[in-house]
Amino acid sequence: MSKDRVYRSPAGMAGGVLVLALALWLGIDALVVGEGNTRWKAIAALLFLVPLVAAYTVRPAVFANEDRLRVRNPFRVIVLPWAEVASFRSAYSNEVFAEGGDKYQLWSIPVSLRGRKKAARREDRRAAGGAGRGRGMLGGMGQLQLGGRTDGAGSTAVEADGPVRAQGDKTMDELRELWEARKDAASSKGAVTVRWAYEIVVPVAVGAVGLAVLLGVG
Incomplete structure (x- = not known):
């Protein structure tokens, strides 16, 4: 298998790192100097915010090689063999359509x-x-x-x-060219797979529930 080409959003990653740094600074400060339920609220807030911010900023990426396209979005990972890709669309967001009609947004390739x-x-x-x-x-x-x-x-x-x-449109052009060149190859066939990112979903859900309970009891 050929080496993946990786497409990310530098602006999104930079913004995400700054927000994560601020959240960690405030959360750790609350853990150190907080009293009573404040520390538990800080833990729940960090458990909720850190993976959520990372999911929308640092995590998104698109990986493409000669056999398939792998889309890592905030809460899902979608793998599309080139033979199963029907088309790409660039409007207010960049999207890929599967042969079955399903549409997947490419979060790491924003439209500017x-x-x-x-x-x-x-x-x-x-x-x-x-x-x-x-x-x-x-x-x-x-x-x-x-x-x-x-x-x-x-x-x-x-x-x-x-x-x-624009850079996003150039990236979409590259993906279309790779798809056109490889969609009929024998190694590009297979089924589309979608996997939920439980490593993101679970801590966000636990943090949200914990924060709601702590805020409810005061």
Whole structure:
């Protein structure tokens, strides 16, 4: 099996680490100086908040190799062999559709409308600059012909690097390309599997119940 390509959200991870650090600092402080039920409330709050924050910020990731796509979302892990992927969609969120019709959101590849607008502006500026350079090259063709000089290929055309795209859209393009290349491979067949992340669900549930009981009794 080939090595996985891993896709995460750097901004989400950075924000999650900061929130976790703040929660741990406040929780530990309450454990040290708190009295009575305060310490138990701090334990319950940490048990509830730490895995919940980690689930939505640090945990999400998408792993892709030549055989399958593995999506690690806040509370579930979905494994889709490429043959079972029907399509990808990028609108207000990035999603993958299975052949059976099920839809799964790619939490670690967020859609940035701001990033799309910024990329569109850069593409417009690049297109305008390319048009200006093209006119300059056409104006200079006479000089090249008079001097009898051309480049090594005998062409004066400028190759385009492709349209400017937001990072999330570029990542989705990579996944689509890998899917198109591998969806018919024999090793890409299999069943879609979905597993709940009990290591996240259980402590969050226990912490929520414990915090509710402690707040209820005062």
